[in-house]
Amino acid sequence: MADTVVAGPAGAAPDATAGPGAGTAPGAARAWFRFFRSELRQVFCRRRNVILLAVVALFPILIGVGLRLASHPHRGGGGNDGGLAFVTELTGNGIFLSFIALSILLTLVMPVAVAVIAGDSIAGEAGYGALRYLLAVPAGRVRLLGVKYASIVVFALAVTFEVAAVALVVGVILFPIGPVTLLSGTTVSLAEGILRLFFVALYVSAAMAALGAIGLAFSTLTEHAIGAIAALAIFVVASEVCDQVPQFAVIQPYLPTHWWPMFDALLRVPIDSGTLLKGLLSFAVYLVLAALFAWARFTTADVTS
Amino acid sequence: MTLAVSTAGLTKRFRGGQVAVDHVDLAVPRGSVYGFLGPNGSGKTTTIRMLLGLALPTSGQAELLGVPMPAGAVQVLPRVGALIEGPACYPFLNGRDNLARVDAADRTADPRTAARRIDEALDRVGLLAAAGKRYRNYSLGMKQRLAIAAALLTPRDLIVLDEPTNGLDPQGTREVRALIREIAADGITVFVSSHLLAEVEQVCSHVGVMRTGRLVFQGPLDELRHTGAARIRVETTDPAAAAAVLRELGLPDPQVTETEVSAQLGHVAAEKICADLVHAGVGVRGLAVISPSLEELFVGLTGEGFDVDG
Numbered sequence: 001m002a003d004t005v006v007a008g009p010a011g012a013a014p015d016a017t018a019g020p021g022a023g024t025a026p027g028a029a030r031a032w033f034r035f036f037r038s039e040l041r042q043v044f045c046r047r048r049n050v051i052l053l054a055v056v057a058l059f060p061i062l063i064g065v066g067l068r069l070a071s072h073p074h075r076g077g078g079g080n081d082g083g084l085a086f087v088t089e090l091t092g093n094g095i096f097l098s099f100i101a102l103s104i105l106l107t108l109v110m111p112v113a114v115a116v117i118a119g120d121s122i123a124g125e126a127g128y129g130a131l132r133y134l135l136a137v138p139a140g141r142v143r144l145l146g147v148k149y150a151s152i153v154v155f156a157l158a159v160t161f162e163v164a165a166v167a168l169v170v171g172v173i174l175f176p177i178g179p180v181t182l183l184s185g186t187t188v189s190l191a192e193g194i195l196r197l198f199f200v201a202l203y204v205s206a207a208m209a210a211l212g213a214i215g216l217a218f219s220t221l222t223e224h225a226i227g228a229i230a231a232l233a234i235f236v237v238a239s240e241v242c243d244q245v246p247q248f249a250v251i252q253p254y255l256p257t258h259w260w261p262m263f264d265a266l267l268r269v270p271i272d273s274g275t276l277l278k279g280l281l282s283f284a285v286y287l288v289l290a291a292l293f294a295w296a297r298f299t300t301a302d303v304t305s
Numbered sequence: 306m307t308l309a310v311s312t313a314g315l316t317k318r319f320r321g322g323q324v325a326v327d328h329v330d331l332a333v334p335r336g337s338v339y340g341f342l343g344p345n346g347s348g349k350t351t352t353i354r355m356l357l358g359l360a361l362p363t364s365g366q367a368e369l370l371g372v373p374m375p376a377g378a379v380q381v382l383p384r385v386g387a388l389i390e391g392p393a394c395y396p397f398l399n400g401r402d403n404l405a406r407v408d409a410a411d412r413t414a415d416p417r418t419a420a421r422r423i424d425e426a427l428d429r430v431g432l433l434a435a436a437g438k439r440y441r442n443y444s445l446g447m448k449q450r451l452a453i454a455a456a457l458l459t460p461r462d463l464i465v466l467d468e469p470t471n472g473l474d475p476q477g478t479r480e481v482r483a484l485i486r487e488i489a490a491d492g493i494t495v496f497v498s499s500h501l502l503a504e505v506e507q508v509c510s511h512v513g514v515m516r517t518g519r520l521v522f523q524g525p526l527d528e529l530r531h532t533g534a535a536r537i538r539v540e541t542t543d544p545a546a547a548a549a550v551l552r553e554l555g556l557p558d559p560q561v562t563e564t565e566v567s568a569q570l571g572h573v574a575a576e577k578i579c580a581d582l583v584h585a586g587v588g589v590r591g592l593a594v595i596s597p598s599l600e601e602l603f604v605g606l607t608g609e610g611f612d613v614d615g
Contacts, residue, residue, distance in 0.1 A: 031412035031414075032412070034409050035410050038409035042395075042406070129390075130393050130395060130406075132357075132359055132393070133389065133407060134407070134410050135357075136389060137383075138383070139410040143412075302359065
């Protein structure tokens, strides 16, 4: 953090309540976590966000029930099920509902959920006018950005693991469960399958966290949260559309969404680590660029809201 | 270090080229209640935003409690409580949670005493009973008081209140004034802005008057009172004789009507004028010293209307 903490400035009035050791490193870390906890409460206890998470949880259930109904014996489980990845595997193993749910919801539902939190992060505070009060506390501009981004990352993890977990439970209920046959044809134990699902969820969380950084950057540009949220959603869709147009093949690896669905690299033996690393590198580059932008913008902008 | 707020040549030019604050040199003595006055749009809020590090000055310096801003924000702002351009809290949180949020952002605040300090601050502004109510259901006066409570969460040396009485009914205005008196009684410097002189003149020891971005007067309130020329008014049966006496005393701007005579008082004591009139055998029915009201002086300094010369 760029802000430094100075305790007990010269001439300060006798201050019985300024925490002892407020200037020491552990004191600063404690204060940071206190602010972070407050931010997490703000994100996860707010009714709007709770409803948002609940709605996201409905999707894996709908997908599971839909695929269960569609996989009746006389319709045949094999063949091409509308081009959806993993659907042929699902009838043999419920764990694949998690991968299906992630790959479907990754295109729009999860990014929009992340966009709501990330776009709201700074712009929402500015919109309420609370931003000027936080900065006058002083919360510290860089410190505030750090706390905001940390809570966005927690939300990205929460959404991803929520989808994976709900889909896993629904998959276990509606479909058979057992040793997992991976995309490369190798069969591994159910435990290893779930472990791989865990890593898939981490990879997808990283993708959502990178998107959250872009949302944070957008959020520093406006005092209308809805503007930042919509901008981020459009940004995602634009990237996905470009990723579908063959003429754009040259730029496609550089698109922010290009590497999102590549988590199937984890479902092969051996794991396609080259693809994974490229994906993670893409997320890291977008994260750093967005964080730099947010920092440059937010530490120099006049707060007029 | 006797100044709680001092600025030198503080200037803010917006991107459009408009100069909102133009070479303002504030000097707010410690322990004073400083009324920062001026019509809407005269640059008060922009000045306050620069003082608190929310906006960067185009040029000039600002110091709070002797610490340069915005460089010393982390060091000095914990000792400064502020109400900035109206209250703003999270509508979906109740009063107590809103204060807890502000307190959590303060790295110098002790979490162990947070609950007690929050209740004390709420009690001080009379909101303890409404602490569990959601902010969106607060009346404007309650919102204003909650914002003031946030400014009182930790011990302060300086409280900045930007338009604390804006939109309040007379009752609420009186409450805010009482609160300012209480705060000042604790030895805390209060910097309070208003576009209505009448609302703060009873509590202020010092005033600064802004007009279109410039500080046109600054000093103790009494000094502002004395800038206006007082007049003496004599009710008399013999205006001509009375006028002659006043002229003899060298009082400027004499005016004569059928029943009264008036002139600027200057440095002549009213008692002497009275004695001279009696000596001259002028029948005096009434004698009064008339000072222009502060409101008149204020309007004289700031211009008549809103942004008339913006």
